[in-house]
Amino acid sequence: MEPPVIFDRAARRLRRDRAQPRFGEHAFLRAAMLEGIADRLATVTRRFTDVLDLGCCDAGFPAPPGAQVARLDAGFAFARAAGGVQGDEDRLPFADASFDLVVSVGVLDQVDDLPGALALARRVLRPDGLFLAAFVGAGALPRLRAAWRQADRERPAARLHPGIDVRAAGDLLVRAGFALPVADVEALEVGYPDMGRLVDDLRGMAASNLLAARTPTTxxxxxxxxxxxxxxxxxxxxxxxxxxxxSLTGWAPDPSQPRPARRGSATASLAQALGPLPKP
Structure with a gap:
């Protein structure tokens, strides 16, 4: 069954191309996401040789030492600036088991088929390969949403993207076949003097309204x-x-990874572990 059409792919490509020349002026969200991914990657001791950067923007994810990086972006201008290829995250043009690290920064919230995109990321990973991602989740822009609800109260219109919450994101990691899945959330707050400045940031980071059913704004x-x-x-x-x-973390399954103990295999009871209860 085909996934529902939520986003306008053509509009997404166009908006990313328009954002590319001044993207660095509005890239604070991407910078925060990259910092978080770098922190998680710093805790991994293994060496990566083949990396896939999904949603590379104009600069791309910094390559680990000695690694070759393939880059992909939905926008042609971003892909060209980063030396990558143009393509969609849920339609990857790479062979299975091609990479030992896949990184995606700030784009998975704009993908029609997120379960499919995660499944493809899992497929292009080699056994024991690592997947790291970050994107804006549910509950974003509450003030802007409230403002549009008030402005459109007589004729509600689709203005802002739906979001996925952290629990659903973790469930999708499991559904895609990742081992040792971890999903967490951290909120970033930004103060704006007016709505125009916020809209300018959203346009500058290619995050303005991409809904297929969007309504023109008067x-x-x-x-x-x-x-x-x-x-x-x-x-x-x-x-x-x-x-x-x-933030999402998952590993391509491999026999060397730790596994939960089989149910019923315990050799001691909980009562034995806790010891005798104190007398009243």
Missing amino acids: RGAFAAAAAAFAAQAGPDGRVRERFPII
Whole structure:
């Protein structure tokens, strides 16, 4: 069965191409995600030789020492700038078991078939290969969502992307066949003086409305949303927006990996482990 069409692939490519020249000015979310991935990678002692960078943007994930990196991005301009190929995360043009590390930064929240994209990432990994990803999750931009709900209260319209929560993300890792899956979330908050600055950031990071069923925005609707957004400002005159960053870690299965003990194989009971209970 074909997955539902949520995003406009053609619009996504176009928005990424438009964002490429000034992307570095708006890349604070990607920078935070890269920092988190670097921290997780620093705890891994093994050496990686073949790396796949999914959603490379214009610079790409920094290559580990001695590793060869293949880069892919949905935008042609990003792919060209990073020396990669253009393609979609849920339609990978790579052979199975081609890499020992797959990294995806800031793009999986814009993919129609996220379960399929994770399954493909698992397939292109060699046994005991590592998958690391980060993307914006459910609950992002609550102030902007509230502003648009108020502006569109008579005619609700699709303005912002749906999000996936951390529990569902972990379940999808398991469904895709990853071993030792870990999913966690950390929120980043940013203060904005007005809605225009936030929209400028979203456009600059190629994260504006990509929904296939999006509705054109009129000047009146934008003005109403901007006023509702400004009304949520704090004492400093800024509106605090929230960006939950979901981080995923998973390994391609391999016999060398630790496995949970078989049920019923314990040699001691819980009562023995706890010892005798104190007398009342």
